[in-house]
Amino acid sequence: xxxxxxxxxSLSVQEGRISILNCDYTxxxxxxxxxxxxxxAEGPTFLISxxxxxxxxxxGRFTVFLNKSAKHLSLHIVPSQPGDxxxxxxxxxxxxxxxxxxxxxxxGTRLTINP
Amino acid sequence: NAGVTQTxxxxxxxxxxxxxxxxxxxxxxxxxxxxRQDPGMGLKLIYYSVGAGITDKGEVPNGYNVSRSTTEDFxxxxxxxxxxxxxxxxxxxxxxxxxxxxxxxxxxxxxxx
Numbered sequence: 275x276x277x278x279x280x281x282x283x284s285l286s287v288q289e290g291r292i293s294i295l296n297c298d299y300t301x302x303x304x305x306x307x308x309x310x311x312x313x314x315a316e317g318p319t320f321l322i323s324x325x326x327x328x329x330x331x332x333x334g335r336f337t338v339f340l341n342k343s344a345k346h347l348s349l350h351i352v353p354s355q356p357g358d359x360x361x362x363x364x365x366x367x368x369x370x371x372x373x374x375x376x377x378x379x380x381x382g383t384r385l386t387i388n389p
Numbered sequence: 390n391a392g393v394t395q396t397x398x399x400x401x402x403x404x405x406x407x408x409x410x411x412x413x414x415x416x417x418x419x420x421x422x423x424x425r426q427d428p429g430m431g432l433k434l435i436y437y438s439v440g441a442g443i444t445d446k447g448e449v450p451n452g453y454n455v456s457r458s459t460t461e462d463f464x465x466x467x468x469x470x471x472x473x474x475x476x477x478x479x480x481x482x483x484x485x486x487x488x489x490x491x492x493x494x495x496x497x498x499x500x501x502x
Contacts, residue, residue, distance in 0.1 A: 278431070306488050317393070317479055317493030318432070325488065363431055367488075374420065374439055375483065376447060377491065379431030 277301045278366050280380035288388050293351040295383050297364030300345060304366040306375070309338060309349045312361045312382070321362075322349070354387045361385070391415050393494035395480050401500045402470045410465040410497050412480030418492075419485040421463040423447075423455065425476040426496075432479060438463055439485070470501045 279298045287293045295309075305326040310318035324331040324338045324347065331338050337350045351358055364380040396411045414421065419440045424432035424447075434447030438457040452474055454466040463482075467474060477498050481491040 280431075283429075308490055310493075315495070317481075317495045320490035320492070323488065323490060365431075373485065373488070374437060374445075375488070375491065376434055376437060377422075377424075377432070378448075379424075379433070381429065381431050 276381075277304075278364055278378050278380040280362075280364055280383045282383050283381070284384040284386070286386045286388060287354050289356060290353045293349075293354045293358065293385055293387070295349040295351075295362050295364075295385065297347050297349075297380050298345060299347075299366050301366070301368060301378075302345070303368040304378075305369050306367040307338070307340060307347050308365045308367075308377070309336075310363045310365060311358075312363060318363060351385075354385075356387050356389060359385060359387045393480055393482055393492055395478075395494035395497050397497060398495070399498045401502060402467075404470060404472065404501060406470050407466070407468050408470070410467075410478055410480075410499070412463045412465065412494060413461050414463075414480075414482040414492075415461065416482060416484070416492070417460060418482035419460065420483045420491075421457065422481040422483075422491060423453070423463070423465045424479045424481065425449065425474075426479060427476050435465065435478075467499075472501050475499060475501045 308323040309321040365377040422437045423435040436455040
């Protein structure tokens with residue numbers, strides 16, 4: 275029973291164009307969502323987050339959109355750069371005691387930016 | 390600034406052996422976490438701690454134990470290694486103010502043969 279799903283295992287985008295990574299979730303108790311980026315042999319690095327009280331959050335080239343009714347979020351990267359080539363994980367946190375932030379991760383999407 | 394440090398980076402164990410994966414952080418974070426990542430899958434929460442002396446189970450705790458005697462350290466113990474525990478293990482920590490994100494170490498790659 276996968277509560278967070280990234281249905282695209284891989285995505286290839288031309289440098290300078292927009293990259294759109296998608297994520298779906300099933301648990302309506304999730305109220306905080308994050309995107310992490312991961313390079314090989316390194317740990318995940320936090321990219322951007324969004325609370326369930328918002329529908330958009332922007333940070334430089336990165337924007338996350340949240341559609342609560344569809345239980346769907348997406349990450350937009352504009353413009354895409356070669357250094358953006360990595361695996362991207364969507365993660366969600368349910369409301370919890372003491373704000374423990376027990377993250378549930380998607381399977382990841384491998385993004386490749388082509389020159 | 391070291392952040393979250395995990396040791397060792399790689400380890401091969403035989404079935405039935407035990408070992409401790411070390412995790413230490415120098416950011417004075419109260420919250421610490423252990424995840425495992427199997428090939429082609431997302432990270433799954435094993436155990437977490439909200440402060441020294443307090444630990445709780447995550448999604449996949451069976452076969453593991455943890456302790457949190459100090460704020461800095463959160464070791465993960467495998468008592469009887471099994472092939473199903475072959476995975477990459479990540480430790481993370483975060484500040485307990487608001488919804489601060491988790492900061493991850495670079496992982497320990499563990500193979501059980």
